[in-house]
Amino acid sequence: MAKAAAKKTTSVASPSVERRPALAGRSTAATGAKVEVLPPAERISLRAPEASTAALSKALGVTLPKKSKTSATKAGRTALWLGPDEWLVIDEAGNDPLADCAAVSALHSAVGISHRNIAIGVTGAGAAAAINSGCPQDLSLDAFPVGAASRTILGKAEIVLLRTAADGFRVECWRSFSDYVFTFLSEGSRDAAV
Amino acid sequence: MLLIRCPYCEEERPELEFRNAGEAHIARSANMAGESDDDFEKFFFIRSNPKGIIYERWRHMHGCARFFNAVRDTVTDKFIMTYRAGEPKPSKLPIISNEVVAK
Numbered sequence: 275m276a277k278a279a280a281k282k283t284t285s286v287a288s289p290s291v292e293r294r295p296a297l298a299g300r301s302t303a304a305t306g307a308k309v310e311v312l313p314p315a316e317r318i319s320l321r322a323p324e325a326s327t328a329a330l331s332k333a334l335g336v337t338l339p340k341k342s343k344t345s346a347t348k349a350g351r352t353a354l355w356l357g358p359d360e361w362l363v364i365d366e367a368g369n370d371p372l373a374d375c376a377a378v379s380a381l382h383s384a385v386g387i388s389h390r391n392i393a394i395g396v397t398g399a400g401a402a403a404a405i406n407s408g409c410p411q412d413l414s415l416d417a418f419p420v421g422a423a424s425r426t427i428l429g430k431a432e433i434v435l436l437r438t439a440a441d442g443f444r445v446e447c448w449r450s451f452s453d454y455v456f457t458f459l460s461e462g463s464r465d466a467a468v
Numbered sequence: 469m470l471l472i473r474c475p476y477c478e479e480e481r482p483e484l485e486f487r488n489a490g491e492a493h494i495a496r497s498a499n500m501a502g503e504s505d506d507d508f509e510k511f512f513f514i515r516s517n518p519k520g521i522i523y524e525r526w527r528h529m530h531g532c533a534r535f536f537n538a539v540r541d542t543v544t545d546k547f548i549m550t551y552r553a554g555e556p557k558p559s560k561l562p563i564i565s566n567e568v569v570a571k
Contacts, residue, residue, distance in 0.1 A: 342477040342532065357532035358476050410469060410482035427484055427530040 296392050296452045302460040305467035306400025309459045311452075312393040312444065316365040318372050319385045323359055326380035333378045334363060334371055345423040345436060354423035354436060362434055362446070364393075391434075392452040396459055397442040400466030405435065405443055407462030415440060429458050470545075472526070475552045476534045489525040491515050492537045493557055519543060523557060526550070 301310035350367030375384035402413040408429035434446040471480040
């Protein structure tokens with residue numbers, strides 16, 4: 275009897291490993307823009323000097339961009355330039371970029387931040403206007419083309435912005451800011467529709 | 469809103485992404501413990517606070533997060549130029565809007 279009970283409990287996922295994404299499944303659709311929480315992804319914060327970038331690019335399978343406000347994508351993995359020696363790597367294919375970096379002996383610092391960030395997708399004709407409701411950057415296609423990425427600010431919260439399409443953005447923010455950012459963007463999308 | 473040129477992003481970005489970080493080119497003594505109280509006070513508390521050209525440290529806080537130096541006019545609040553951290557004070561300042569600012 276005791277044995278059977280023990281068996282039963284092991285088959286249930288332990289609560290400590292259960293993943294509960296903030297705002298999971300939330301979305302709002304206004305006339306001009308749709309704001310939705312994107313599925314969880316693997317992410318790392320990568321710091322490395324110039325000399326290590328070649329080895330890291332090879333290990334990650336995506337070339338780390340060296341120019342400001344740019345990103346590189348390959349096979350579901352995106353590397354976003356954040357600073358001269360800093361990148362945010364997002365993997366949406368379910369592979370772990372942290373494990374790939376662990377094999378690199380060149381000097382670098384890779385920190386797993388998969389659970390720290392929440393991704394919010396803003397799509398539609400009014401997407402740029404919705405983000406511009408709280409973000410002071412120029413989001414015209416000339417200044418911020420498809421593939422452009424930048425750390426910036428939305429209202430009072432810091433975000434990382436990536437343009438995935440002419441009318442589509444991925445907004446990455448800290449988990450604890452996600453409620454604020456999502457509500458801000460939802461309000462912005464309603465204003466953008468006017 | 470002011471547009472500030474970040475020397476690392478090599479682009480003008482809105483001022484909301486930036487934060488001031490005090491006066492620039494203040495060298496920290498290599499022998500801090502040997503500093504006299506007067507010298508330490510000068511290093512730690514005394515700032516120039518000029519009317520006109522000031523050299524400041526700024527940080528692209530919500531961007532590339534890098535510190536850099538900027539030359540600003542405290543009267544007009546205009547940024548005259550920015551340059552990377554560690555670089556020496558520019559010997560010659562660019563001329564802005566027909567008005568010679570270098571003195």
